Amino acid sequence: MAKKNTATPSTEWNYAASPESTAHIRLEKKYQLFINNEWVTPSSKKYFPTINPATEDVLAEIAWANDADVDKAVKAARKAYTDVWSKISGAERGKYIYRIARMMQERAREFAVIETLDSGKPIRESRDVDVPLACNHFFYYAGWADKLEYAVPHKKPEALGVAGQIIPWNFPLLMAAWKIAPALAAGNTVVLKPAETTSLTALKLAEIIKDSGLPAGVVNIVTGYGDTGAAIVNHPDIDKIAFTGSTNVGKMIQRAVAGTHKKTTLELGGKSANIIFDDAPIDQAVEGIINGIFFNQGHVCCAGSRLFVQENVADLVIRKLKTRMESLYVGDPLDKNTDIGAINSKKQLETINHYISIGKAEGAEIFQSDCSIPSKGFFCKPTLFTGVSQSHVITQEEIFGPVLTIQTFRTIDEVIQKANNTPYGLAAGVWTDKGSRIFNLTTKLRAGVVWANTYNKFDPVSPFGGYKESGFGREGGMHGLSAYLK
């Protein structure tokens, strides 16, 4: 008879570190502006560092475009539109976009590693979500280029001209794809500005654009801070502004283009409700809550940041949620075991911590998992607040971090009212086993995307965008084309 093991089993179930190699990536020390298929020194002569938020090490120096640089990019885009891009057939445009998609696939791992280095997101997410979705977005829209007349019934599809596109730091490459692919398919040329903390993958994409033989000036990438973005928004020869970012900046852009001919699409903030009914498959729902708020460190505009749990299962759900949170790995984004990587920037970490202190000061009860976080870099423990109400700041304002608020409800009417009681309307989640209830709720929730018994799923064919102050216009799918057509 084997001797019974009486020793207390270890509670430390750590995985061995499993970091993704960075040996095969190619990064320059200094990046110039990408204008007219050439690397151009900024006339500002200014550069700024981009850092790895997990280590605070400088990855590269990035050119800072001023008004003159943006003007140069817009002129290149206009010339490319007039001379080349508006003259070639849709089928030919499509071939260029297909080629970009294929070349991105070939270099997918390099892109994933650079994305993780520059943004702090876990390699598992950049490798399995961001980069494949970005490639697929190009592949999807490539096929639309010669079929536009099917997308807009009874209208002649016509490109707008030059599109100015400003993208955020939470999904740097994916947002570049969401912006560039439909714009090119519809026959527009592009001036794109990545976010200042995450310029690298857009600049790597510029390498591919150059390699692909895309006519010069069709895509121009200008890097910089908010002043560079403002130069794009205010440039008189731009026909379209597409912006993804905060609602505040979205409103600034909308004010700036008021009274001009510029069309806009805005994909802005959110404070999305994730609703758990008592008949939901609880374990799956808990996974959905985790994915809804902790995916990409909560830097997701459609994050399920307001959790509503039916009162009679609230204790159970919260207990399971806390247990699950304890098992999340927070740390090195390059480690394949990591669930939650680094907060994108020091500034954002300060914003999140500010909201956490507001939550505490408002009297909400805080729970944070008992994990250790690296001493260097910007990290935040997964956090949830109970004992909150609709009037709390942390349930009203977008935190854009791994911070969840939990409220309970009794009736379906109550939860619909609470869920809709926000200026935002980007997304919502519903968890229940009852089909008729799903359809009742999904039609009543005023939000552009509703995930039923799932959360945070994205696909090139699936239109995405908000109601109310979460912006207007859709990206993705057939509906995403109309944003770039007259």
Place this chain on the structure above:
Amino acid sequence: MEILKTYKIFIGGAFPRTESGRYYPLVDAAGNTLANVCLSSRKDVRNAVVAARKAFGSWSEKTAFNRGQILYRMAEMLEGRKTQFIEELIQQGASKPNATREVQEAIDCLVYYAGWADKYQQIGSSVNPVSSSHFNFSALEPMGVIGIIAPQESSLIGLVNFIAPIICGGNTVIVAASEPLPLCAVTFAEVIHSSDVPGGVVNILTGKVSELAPALAAHMDVNALVSESLGELDKPLALACVENLKRHITYTNSTDQGLQRITDLQEVKTTWHPIESIGGATSSY
């Protein structure tokens, strides 16, 4: 002795006077007073928005078929009062043939959009073949409460051509009538009133565009503002719309009709649901 009509405004299915007590006289070419028209105030706008928001839930949840029937009913009621509208248009300066044509066009417009009510959804929606085990579809939903500045150059057709597609799509509306030609708007409210259109779905105010349009543009519970170009007012209106990211649509042609007039005031909602993919039969049966 002829009994003259008091031209009042239309809010929540009732015909109040403006709360402000203000009016403006409308005179015909010969200088005769046609009516003392309500000069509606910002408070009237706010009351109308409350009524429109209240009506939005039940109107948007009516079946598409039912909304179509109600729009058709509006056409029937307008047909029955054709003579009255023709007379009113002539009073406001139209020739008889033009007045007759305009009323006929308004009736046709209502019939046209009555037919669209249960059809636009199929054209604007999609099933999206995502690369994961999910059923994913996008459908149109009404935007909500819509402010309309009716075209100024006509008394009836512009108004009807703006209202019909927007309520056809399940929205509720607050309409500022043509400032110089307001009479048919009020009489059209009587048509709406007798057409099974629930109170609050259409609210009609008369008064100064320069007062009503900014109030609608700045109201935080209005989801979109629709008008023709209003010249110098366009930019301040666009700026006022920013505060709640109101959709701001200016049409260049007040007589255009078509699907887009409906879909312009729709939101696209995408819904995801997992498809079970554990075990079970293969699909090759």
